[in-house]
Structure formats: C-alpha cells, structure tokens
Amino acid sequence: MKILHISAHLGGGVGKAHAALMEASARGRGKVARMRHTFVLLEPPKDLDYVARIAAAGGRIVVAPPVEEIPALVAASDIVQVEWWNHPRLYALLATADLPPMRLALWTHISGLNAPLIPERLPALADHTLFTSPCSYAAPNLEPVIAAGRERFAVANSGFGFSPIVRPPARAPLRCGYLGTVDFIKLHPEVFDIIDAVDADLRVSFFGHLDPLGEVAARAAGMRHPERVRFMGYASDPASVLRELDLFLYLLTPGHYGTAENALVEAMSLGVVPLVFDNAAETSLVRDGRNGHVVHDADRCVALLDALHRTPSLLDPLSARAAADMRRTRTPRATLRTLSRVYAGMMDMPRRSRDFAAALGVDPRGWFLSTLGERADVMGATQRLMGRTCAKGSLGHFHACFPEDASLTALGLDMRP
Known part of the structure; x- marks a missing residue:
C-alpha cells in the first residue's frame, strides 16, 4: 500500500x-x-x-x-x-x-x-x-x-510517551516545571500571578524558546518574586528534563490551538503529575484526582500548589497512574x-x-478567513492569532508567504514591519 x-x-x-x-x-x-x-x-x-x-x-x-x-x-x-x-x-x-x-x-x-x-x-x-x-x-x-x-x-x-522509569517518591522541595511554547499564545496569562501568589517559596523552571524582549519575559520580570521563575531555554533532550520534575505546571490559555499536547503526554508517561486548567485538550488526557490535577480557576490552582508543596507525597499515587495510562493509550x-x-x-x-x-x-484572503469561521470578528481574531507576527497560521504568516497578494491587504491591516 x-x-x-x-x-x-x-x-x-x-x-x-x-x-x-x-x-x-x-x-x-x-x-x-x-x-x-x-x-x-x-x-x-x-x-x-x-x-x-x-x-x-x-x-x-x-x-x-x-x-x-x-x-x-x-x-x-x-x-x-x-x-x-x-x-x-x-x-x-x-x-x-x-x-x-x-x-x-x-x-x-x-x-x-x-x-x-x-x-x-x-x-x-x-x-x-x-x-x-x-x-x-x-x-x-x-x-x-x-x-x-x-x-x-x-x-x-x-x-x-517515553519508556517508563522507576521514580523515587516525591519529596520537598517540590520540583516543578513547564516544557513547551513559552508564549501567551499557549501559556495562560495568569501563570506568573499564580506562581507569585503561592505562600510557599515555589520555584518553577520553564523550558522552551523565550523572546527576551517579549511579553512573557516582561511579565515574569514584573513579579513580586521574580526569583521563583527560571527560564532554561530549549530542551534538546525533553526526557532528561522531565525525569527531574515532580509536578508539570501546564497552565494553558483557554483559547489555545493545541490538540495532541505532546509535552503533556511525555511528562505523564514518566510519572510527572500534571496540573492543568479544565481546557478540552488537556482534560482528554488528565483525570482530576486519578492521574493529575484539573483546576477551574487561579485561586484553586494557588491553593493546590501550596498543599502539594507542603505534602509532595500526595503526588505519588497519581504519578503511577499517569505513567500507566499513557503506556496503555499513547x-x-x-x-x-x-x-x-x-x-x-x-x-x-x-x-x-x-x-x-x-x-x-x-485566494490567500479567503484561505485565512476560513480559519476564523463565519461568526468571527476579523480584527479580534487576527489579534488572537498574532496578526502582526509570522507565527504559524497567523495573518503575518500568510503575508510572509504571499507578500504581493492584494487580497490580504484588503483585510485592512497594515502588515509593514
């Protein structure tokens, strides 16, 4: 075939x-x-x-x-x-x-x-x-x-997922991290407020490309406790990074475009317990109280992080089930x-x-608009898709591929640098 x-x-x-x-x-x-x-x-x-x-x-x-x-x-x-x-x-x-x-x-x-x-x-x-x-x-x-x-x-x-490993029991201090797109097109806009609000001295490592002049870097620098966040850069060997974590702080914005969520699957396969918001893509993988934690709002997230930081052993039964679930299905x-x-x-x-x-x-204008749907507000949706940048699928991306196309200009956005 x-x-x-x-x-x-x-x-x-x-x-x-x-x-x-x-x-x-x-x-x-x-x-x-x-x-x-x-x-x-x-x-x-x-x-x-x-x-x-x-x-x-x-x-x-x-x-x-x-x-x-x-x-x-x-x-x-x-x-x-x-x-x-x-x-x-x-x-x-x-x-x-x-x-x-x-x-x-x-x-x-x-x-x-x-x-x-x-x-x-x-x-x-x-x-x-x-x-x-x-x-x-x-x-x-x-x-x-x-x-x-x-x-x-x-x-x-x-x-x-990765091949399973034998994990030691979780101990204090809680080892917490995120691996993925370090940009608010994926990250929840309150992620640094949440880390700031935890009573415990929580430390979180972020793995992924960071724009040092971008909004993520600026928001992290403006924290009351900026020392709680460490930007570690791109992880060429995700498995080695994830093996060193107890908790996967995977807090994504509600409107993100993700689906398979590779990083989440990989983390769970190694027994790293996920903490996620109740977005559809994440909850297709994470079952609250079974193989991870699902929260609805920032306040619940802060309270849970404090509890887990005080008692890391709460993660151990969830860790084993997370690895088993990924080994069976992913x-x-x-x-x-x-x-x-x-x-x-x-x-x-x-x-x-x-x-x-x-x-x-x-034409390129019609192709781009087909991603927004009939009910979408063009200007609002293009901003959500980072219209002035060349992120994948954005208006900027379409313009970069078809720079001379008049149909894109007809959308009324100035695409000049």
Missing part, C-alpha cells in the same frame, strides 16, 4: 509523530510494516532531525518539488494523507493545483475548537478524517459534517493500528476528484 503524505514540513509535533510511527512500523510485522510512505514537504525543512529519522526508517522524502510534479505523485499513490493545519502553503497547493482523483485521508494537527478552525467544508471532502484528540469532536463548526457521517471520523493520537503501535484499519477501509473506496477551492477559498 502506497501512502503519500502532503505536509507543509516535518518539524514540531507532526515530524515527531511520523518519525515515531515510521520507526515503530519498521520494527513491526504485518500490514503496517508493508506500507510504503512518501512525504511531500511544501517547504524546505529547518530542522532535519525528524526528516532523517523518517528516511532512515524507510520513508521517501520529496522536498519542495515543482507544483507540476505533485499530480503524478498523487496518481501513483493508493491513499493521499494531508497533514492538516492552517499553513498557507497547504492552502495554496490544494486550492490551486490540478490534482487528479484520489482517496483522501485528512489528519488534523490542530484541535479546531478555537481559531484557527478546521475549515468546515474540508472534512466533507475527505474519505476519512483523523483527529489527534477526541476533543476535536466538539469543534463547533464541524458538528453538521460529523453528524452526517461519524463513521468517517476517528482519533489517531500523535503524541507518544503509543505509536496504538496509532498504527488505527491508521491501518482506516487505510484498509479506504482501499475499497473509489478515487474521486475534490474541489478544494470551493471548500477553502480561491
């Missing part, structure tokens, strides 16, 4: 997921081991690590081919899988290229619960849509298409079984032409 993956790139979560899946498939036997995977990347990769791992496991990598060569790759494949998030180059290829009939799988790497949304007409074009978290079933703009054919949807987890083999089942069912389907332009729009 020949699977063609179309992806903007193979960095971040999507690259990590496919590297793990390819390596597990190469070690396996049976149907999953007999698949042949080709990855078309629409832009040159900035980080070659995952690309190299995929290639070493038998994947074929095609980097930024001329658009006119892609239809032949589609025609030669049994199944085309679009690795979907709202990357401008994915829109441009699908909406403008003359692609032949295909069997189409869609693997979404954003939750779709908040902007950026999964364009509501896109799953209707797919033979099968795969979510990376069950939370995406609640995406408000997808309710009609899911209701019309729920059998065409499934969950294929893309976040996988593995490459489990996802491979899901993909194998979906692909086998799709092979009985005919190849069909797809009108992507009708589903996505015909």
Whole structure:
C-alpha cells in the first residue's frame, strides 16, 4: 500500500509523530510494516532531525518539488494523507493545483475548537478524517459534517510517551516545571500571578524558546518574586528534563490551538503529575484526582500548589497512574493500528476528484478567513492569532508567504514591519 503524505514540513509535533510511527512500523510485522510512505514537504525543512529519522526508517522524502510534479505523485499513490493545519502553503497547493482523483485521508494537527478552525467544508471532502484528540469532536463548526457521517471520523493520537522509569517518591522541595511554547499564545496569562501568589517559596523552571524582549519575559520580570521563575531555554533532550520534575505546571490559555499536547503526554508517561486548567485538550488526557490535577480557576490552582508543596507525597499515587495510562493509550503501535484499519477501509473506496477551492477559498484572503469561521470578528481574531507576527497560521504568516497578494491587504491591516 502506497501512502503519500502532503505536509507543509516535518518539524514540531507532526515530524515527531511520523518519525515515531515510521520507526515503530519498521520494527513491526504485518500490514503496517508493508506500507510504503512518501512525504511531500511544501517547504524546505529547518530542522532535519525528524526528516532523517523518517528516511532512515524507510520513508521517501520529496522536498519542495515543482507544483507540476505533485499530480503524478498523487496518481501513483493508493491513499493521499494531508497533514492538516492552517499553513498557507497547504492552502495554496490544494486550492490551486490540478490534482487528479484520489482517496483522501485528512489528519488534523490542530484541535479546531478555537481559531484557527478546521475549515468546515474540508472534512466533507475527505474519505476519512483523523483527529489527534477526541476533543476535536466538539469543534463547533464541524458538528453538521460529523453528524452526517461519524463513521468517517476517528482519533489517531500523535503524541507518544517515553519508556517508563522507576521514580523515587516525591519529596520537598517540590520540583516543578513547564516544557513547551513559552508564549501567551499557549501559556495562560495568569501563570506568573499564580506562581507569585503561592505562600510557599515555589520555584518553577520553564523550558522552551523565550523572546527576551517579549511579553512573557516582561511579565515574569514584573513579579513580586521574580526569583521563583527560571527560564532554561530549549530542551534538546525533553526526557532528561522531565525525569527531574515532580509536578508539570501546564497552565494553558483557554483559547489555545493545541490538540495532541505532546509535552503533556511525555511528562505523564514518566510519572510527572500534571496540573492543568479544565481546557478540552488537556482534560482528554488528565483525570482530576486519578492521574493529575484539573483546576477551574487561579485561586484553586494557588491553593493546590501550596498543599502539594507542603505534602509532595500526595503526588505519588497519581504519578503511577499517569505513567500507566499513557503506556496503555499513547503509543505509536496504538496509532498504527488505527491508521491501518482506516487505510484498509479506504482501499475499497473509489478515487474521486475534490474541489478544494470551493471548500477553502480561491485566494490567500479567503484561505485565512476560513480559519476564523463565519461568526468571527476579523480584527479580534487576527489579534488572537498574532496578526502582526509570522507565527504559524497567523495573518503575518500568510503575508510572509504571499507578500504581493492584494487580497490580504484588503483585510485592512497594515502588515509593514
């Protein structure tokens, strides 16, 4: 079975997921081991690590081919899988290229619960849509298409844990940390107020890229107790960092775009107990009082941190269950079984032409607006998507990819530096 993956790139979560899946498939036997995977990347990769791992496991990598060569790759494949998030180059290829009939799988790497949304007409074009978290079933703009054919949807987890370890009991002082995107597009805006308000002398290490001139650095510097926060930079070996923590302080903003939450899965797989807000993506993984703590507001979070700092042993039973739950549910083999089942069912389907332009729009302005939804306030939503920056899927990102496109200028935002 020949699977063609179309992806903007193979960095971040999507690259990590496919590297793990390819390596597990190469070690396996049976149907999953007999698949042949080709990855078309629409832009040159900035980080070659995952690309190299995929290639070493038998994947074929095609980097930024001329658009006119892609239809032949589609025609030669049994199944085309679009690795979907709202990357401008994915829109441009699908909406403008003359692609032949295909069997189409869609693997979404954003939750779709908040902007950026999964364009509501896109799953209707797919033979099968795969979510990376069950939370995406609640995406408000997808309710009609899911209701019309729920059998065409499934969950294929893309976040996988590490091998379990034997952890010593948690002891004082509590070792607390965060690993992930160090930006308020992901972090909860009150995270530093919460750390400041704890009576105990709590110390929290943040691992991830930090803009020293950005809002996160400024807010941390303005704390009453700035010494409680340490910015440790990018963690090239997440497992070694996470092994040294007792509590994973994963406090995310309610409107974040995350779905698989790789860092949360990895932390829990090593027995690091998570403390999260009750956002949908996090609560699909964390069960309050079973394998972690879920809080509704900042006051409850502060009180819980004080209690855990006084009595770290409260974490021990949750730690064991967190590791066991991830070992049972968040593995490459489990996802491979899901993909194998979906692909086998799709092979009985005919190849069909797809009108992507009708589903996505015909120009960059339409493509960007499809991420906001019909009820969205354009100006407000673009600010939430960091409109003046080049963060992924933002208006700035679209403008960077299509700098001369007049349709983006028509949105009325000045994109000059």
